[in-house]
Amino acid sequence: MKDLARLRTSLKEEIEIALNGQVKTEAEASSKYLAMASWCDRNGYEKCAGYLYKQSEEEREHMMKIFKFISDMGGTAITPEVPAVQLEFPSFKNVFEVALENEIAVTLSVNRIVGKCRREDDYATESFMMGFVKEQMEEEENARRALELFDLIEETSTGKFVLDKEIAKIGNE
Amino acid sequence: MNQIKSYPYQIEELYRNTKGCTYQCDLTNRVVLQFGAYVSAFKFHDFRSFCQKVNSVNIHEMIFNLSDEYDFQAIQTPSCQQTYRLSLCELVQLRDLLNGTKFTLELNSLLHERIYSVNA
Ligand SMILES: [Fe+2]
Numbered sequence: 001m002k003d004l005a006r007l008r009t010s011l012k013e014e015i016e017i018a019l020n021g022q023v024k025t026e027a028e029a030s031s032k033y034l035a036m037a038s039w040c041d042r043n044g045y046e047k048c049a050g051y052l053y054k055q056s057e058e059e060r061e062h063m064m065k066i067f068k069f070i071s072d073m074g075g076t077a078i079t080p081e082v083p084a085v086q087l088e089f090p091s092f093k094n095v096f097e098v099a100l101e102n103e104i105a106v107t108l109s110v111n112r113i114v115g116k117c118r119r120e121d122d123y124a125t126e127s128f129m130m131g132f133v134k135e136q137m138e139e140e141e142n143a144r145r146a147l148e149l150f151d152l153i154e155e156t157s158t159g160k161f162v163l164d165k166e167i168a169k170i171g172n173e
Numbered sequence: 174m175n176q177i178k179s180y181p182y183q184i185e186e187l188y189r190n191t192k193g194c195t196y197q198c199d200l201t202n203r204v205v206l207q208f209g210a211y212v213s214a215f216k217f218h219d220f221r222s223f224c225q226k227v228n229s230v231n232i233h234e235m236i237f238n239l240s241d242e243y244d245f246q247a248i249q250t251p252s253c254q255q256t257y258r259l260s261l262c263e264l265v266q267l268r269d270l271l272n273g274t275k276f277t278l279e280l281n282s283l284l285h286e287r288i289y290s291v292n293a
Contacts, residue, residue: 001197001199004202004278005281006285007217076222
């Protein structure tokens with residue numbers, strides 16, 4: 001009797017489900033950054049809005065990368081449902097506190113998938129996911145740097161103006 | 174080797190319960206499901222998503238919700254050629270059949286990985 005599962009796909013069902021979960025996580029991350037960008041725009045932080053729009057696009061690229069990987073491996077990629085996200089923030093600083101929390105959550109979820117790959121002896125998916133492990137190191141570093149800037153620059157009116165400009169430069173220097 | 178009336182090829186049995194039986198067709202790479210009066214041939218990934226659909230039905234809703242639309246559950250096959258209309262009891266039996274089949278398929282994969290291909 002043929003091994004139908006293996007002929008069709010190299011992904012075990014559990015891994016496929018986990019990867020589709022990550023597709024959803026990245027889609028949500030993209031949506032969250034978009035909401036933050038909108039908040040910044042509304043409140044005059046124009047440069048940061050641009051920065052967050054870019055972050056949102058990056059998250060969507062991550063989603064697409066995983067989506068295509070599932071398809072390429074013979075699995076079924078599922079278009080994610082994206083729930084409503086937080087639209088309002090109590091302060092400028094809080095936007096970046098929430099951003100860091102989100103990045104940490106994404107890192108944990110990436111790590112869980114790598115762990116699963118190891119338990120299932122799926123080294124192809126593991127090596128694919130290692131790209132995301134690295135990516136998350138950078139993302140967390142950037143999110144922390146933004147909060148660090150709030151410690152360095154006081155939030156007076158000119159301070160806010162400088163913060164807006166400096167945060168938008170993160171990752172480009 | 175078996176054959177069922179509405180399916181033209183030779184097939185091997187994967188799992189059986191009182192309400193139905195599943196087979197594997199090596200010629201077409203399909204999983205064939207015979208359940209009550211229904212017969213469907215699934216591509217492998219369609220079989221997986223059909224299992225996920227059947228397993229995701231909320232059985233508690235069906236038991237405790239007294240309105241008519243909860244008496245039966247309609248589940249479409251992924252290629253959308255058929256709709257299974259299932260009572261609570263049938264749903265439980267179909268679940269058993271599908272999950273038993275998944276077990277056999279996984280066991281077969283494991284045998285291929287650990288035994289058949291060891292000397293290859
Ligand atoms: Fe991401």
